[in-house]
Amino acid sequence: MRTHHRWLVTARAEALFASTVPTGMLLSRAQLDATVATTVRRHGGVRQCxxxxxxxFGDHPEAAVHRMRWALRAAAHR
Known part of the structure; x- marks a missing residue:
């Protein structure tokens, strides 16, 4: 995976992680794009996501690991 592509997948996964979408929900490409854009705006940027x-991860590490795995899979496959 190219570095630029890897960075984009990671940023999208972080935004998806920070979103209000339930863990495990299957999203279309359009839904994923809209969720990422809305979450990045709501948090004030990718760094805030x-x-x-x-x-x-500090407050709920067990749940956060599961959610991040889901977010990374969703961001990489959409």
């Missing part, structure tokens, strides 16, 4: 994700 990553910060929200880090907070969840």
């Amino acid at each position: 990553a910060a929200a994700m880090a907070t969840e």
Whole structure:
């Protein structure tokens, strides 16, 4: 995977992780794109989505691991 593509998948996964979409939900490409855009705007940027994700890993590590795996799969396959 090229570095640029890997960075985009990671950023999209972080935004999806920080979204209000339930873990495990199957999203179409359009739904994923809309969710990522809305979440990035709501949090004020990709870095803030990553910060929200880090907070969840600190507060609820078991659930956060499961959610991040789902987010990465969704971001990579859509």
